[in-house]
Amino acid sequence: MLPHKQIESALQFAVRAVLPDADVSTVLVRPCDPKFGDYQSNALMALAKTRKLNPRQLATDVLAKLDVSEICEKVEIAGAGFLNFRLKNSRLVHSLESAARGEHLFFEKCGGDASSQPRTIVIDFSSPNVAKPMHVGHIRSTGIGDALQRTLRLLGHRVISDNHIGDWGTQFGKLLLGWKQILNRAELERDAIAELERLYKVINAECDANPTRLEEAKMELVKLQAGDAENIAIWKEMIRLSQIQFDTIYARLGVKFDFALGESFYNPWLGEVVNDLLAKEIARESEGAVGVFSDGSLPPKEDPFLVNRDGEWVADPALVRKSDGGFNYTTTDLATVDYRLKTWAPQEIIYVVDDRQSGHFKKLFLILMRWKSEDVKKTKLVHVGFGKIMGDDGKPFKTRSGDTVKLGELLDEAEERAYKIVSEKSAELPEAQRKDIARVIGLGAVKYADLLPNRQSDYIFSWDKMLALQGNTAPYLVYAYARIKSIFRKSEAESAIRNPQSAIVLVAPEELTLAKHLLNFGITLEAVAEELRPNYLCNYLFELAGKFTSFYENCPVLKADDAVTKNSRLALCDLTARVLKQGLETLGIETVEQM
RNA sequence: GCGCGCGUAGCUCAACUGGAUAGAGCGUCGGUCUCCGAAGCCGAAGGUUAUGGGUUCAACUCCCGUCGCGCGCACCA
Structure with a gap:
């Protein structure tokens, strides 16, 4: 056992001897300034405070019950009630020698004792989009997510990494239209992603200027959603070409996923999700769409389903079905959580996603607490947000010509x-x-x-x-x-x-x-x-x-x-x-x- | 407008989530290779933690106000 764990365990024992009903889970030690010692604990001051005890007296009482003589020099009470521990040289040497023999590397996998059981943790990161180049914005999610999955695995947790690829959505209407009408096969051969990106940009510009083009694109989307064989085939080809790009980048970065279940994977369940939300009266219709509204359980200021307009709190729902019958990413995310809960029963689901989506996750997690309250009680949902990458000028990082950096x-x-x-x-x-x-x-x-x-x-x-x-x-x-x-x-x-x-x-x-x-x-x-x-x-x-x-x-x-x-x-x-x-x-x- | 986040040395960032004298790197100045890698190391200078209050043994950290910056505000993700 690592020395700081030994100290903690002895200290917790001593605290329990003095305060039998104390919650000792917060009684921890941490490395500290060498002039005070090797480890210190400030936990007794907090305990003393809530019990209105004199902190130095409590420290003295605990110290009388504390036996760390095997591993520490004399323990000192300092300041307002710190305990300072100085490791015996013999204990330090013992740890190093066992590490030198290869018995450990100064960390312990969880599962060694009852207080640290391995958890099942789903971690969702990277999430690039089909038909688009991965760009500088993907570094953060991919790098942070990968470092976290590696850390959690090293500590012995059961980690399930899942790349939630953007392989479905309204952009495919435009892409399909472009593919059918202006595709350059030679360019597709040479640089597939660049050509797909070009298709999107051209058609998108046309749609902005011309409503009939937008209608055409929508028609292609509707056909895709209805399972039209030709459109499905083209869509699958676009995914295949994109996957080659993803695989190349991930291989270079040394990033691996256990699963890459894209958004489209959840299509079969989206209708059920909405129906279930309606049946349970979590969602309701509004202006032809279906959305989840505030249930009034939170004060307006803290309620993400409300927004203040000119002094009035008005609804800011999370839409789960558009007025045209299509679904939103909230719907997909709900179906995704549902699938993950059913499939892996994780204790934790971690999303490594841009901070700008914090509002979305706030709503998503609140909906889940209403919709899947039993499961969600057992599962911690976490949004690990992060900021943007800026250039020297303090503006978002771009190439000299102002494009996103691939x-x-x-x-x-x-x-x-x-x-x-x-x-x-x-x-x-x-x-x-x-x-x-x-x-x-x-x-x-x-x-x-x-x-x-x-x-x-x-x-x-x-x-x-x-x-x-x-x-x-x-x-x-x-x-x-x-x-x-x-x-x-x-x-x-x-x-x-x-x-x-x-x-x-x-x-x-x-x-x-x-x-x-x-x-x-x-x-x-x-x-x-x-x-x-x-x-x-x-x-x-x-x-x-x-x-x-x-x-x-x-x-x-x-x-x-x-x-x-x-x-x-x-x-x-x-x-x-x-x-x-x-x-x-x-x-x-x-x-x-x-x- | 409303909400969320941020503001620390000239610059870029830390500070173990409320702990003891707020730390690094760059830049500036000064040392250091007949000695295991000088792509290194050591030292100096540099701070009212945006600002004003509050909470307590203790505040960069928590609460309230002000200023400044960024982001988000129903059928994109």
């Missing part, structure tokens, strides 16, 4: 820029190797830059910053990894291969700092899983690389004074490399041995 081209540019840098810095490496390094660094830089910023705030896209070796970037982290690997290449050349059984001795402050930070890998992974924020892991790895570098500067490894120190330091190097590699992999980023 994802494939963006990745090409990342690799090209990385290749230039690698060739400059490491001209001696063979070209094929430089290409591979450029691929890892370029793609890693884009992904990392996207995962690093926090919250739903927008971030500014900057090639120079993400590809820089200095600062919190993927190249810096991979460089730290490559430097460690370089030590081992030299070490093997000297036939001084590390023995996994050799003892670890921690003397220098840099050794201790590094060792203690390694222990926090698991806490960080759990924080990512809990808050669904991969940037915690980014910052952890950056700190790890920094602490390693300061160790590297101050503690000679191969030139250590004696064999024991040398072996111990080799072990620290190896563990750092393994955590860096695992951490980056969890973010979806590869490593290279040399760069």
Whole structure:
């Protein structure tokens, strides 16, 4: 068991001894400023407050019942009622040595004890549209979603990743019309997505200017929806061509899905969904359409089904059937949740979708609480939102000519820029190797830059910053990894291969700092899983690389004074490399041995 | 107009969801390679956390007001 878990468990035991009815689930420890200790708990102050107890007295009482003498130095009460824990050197060494033997890597899979059972989690991300190029806007959903699925899997949860592809909707009327009338076969052969995009743009412009064209497009859509054989065949061909594009991009990014059930998959159930909502009086007709309206259970200000117009609260329903009989994405999303609940019975469904859709998800989740209240009680529905990617000018990121940036081209540019840098810095490496390094660094830089910023705030896209070796970037982290690997290449050349059984001795402050930070890998992974924020892991790895570098500067490894120190330091190097590699992999980023 | 989100060093971003003296990188200035990768490291300067109040042992974090920016407001997704 990791030491912080041992401390927590002992502390919870002690709290229960003093306050038998206390909820100890919030009694936790966390890493803290080294001047106070290695871990601290502030939980007693909160407990004291709700019970109107003197916090320092409570801390004293708990301390009397607390036994962590095996793993900690004397526990101190500090400030208003903090408990500060300092790990015994022997306990720290014990963790490192067992990790060095390969028994763990500073994290625990859930299922080890009753408090952390594996959950079934559906995660819905990426969701590109058929007949459109994937663009810069898909980076965020794809990268964040993939990092989250990797983290949750690493911790032992049952993850079901599902790519909810946009393969149905009104745009197909226009696409079908274009395909039948203005398709350029040669261009389709050359670049299918570009040609499909052209069809849409041309017809769309015509429809804007000419109502009869719009009617024609609608007719094609109606035929498709009615199952017309020709239109179905063309539609399927458009999906096939798009899937080739998706597969290419995902292979490049190393992103995998368990399922890719597109919107069209749910078509058979849309009518039933609406009928059921009507029958249960959750939805009603209005102006020829069917929508879900406010049920009045929330105050108007908090009710997403109400909107204030000129001082009056008026209905802002979620439409589930249009007046022409067609369905909306709310309908599809409801059918999708229903399917997921029935098929996988997940404890959690996570949507990694642009923050601008937060209003939609608010409504969606409220409808589900009314419609599937029994199931939804057991399932946590979460919208993981994110902000936009901006250019240097602070406006949405576009090409110089003002078009959206295509994802494939963006990745090409990342690799090209990385290749230039690698060739400059490491001209001696063979070209094929430089290409591979450029691929890892370029793609890693884009992904990392996207995962690093926090919250739903927008971030500014900057090639120079993400590809820089200095600062919190993927190249810096991979460089730290490559430097460690370089030590081992030299070490093997000297036939001084590390023995996994050799003892670890921690003397220098840099050794201790590094060792203690390694222990926090698991806490960080759990924080990512809990808050669904991969940037915690980014910052952890950056700190790890920094602490390693300061160790590297101050503690000679191969030139250590004696064999024991040398072996111990080799072990620290190896563990750092393994955590860096695992951490980056969890973010979806590869490593290279040399760069 | 109404709702949602945001505002932290000159710039780009953190701050473990209420914890102890708000941290990094860039940029600026100054150190550091006869020594395991200098694409590195160390140091200095830089802050009334937009602003005014409130809550408490403790506020960047929670509540209210103001200003500024972004986004969303029934048959697109």
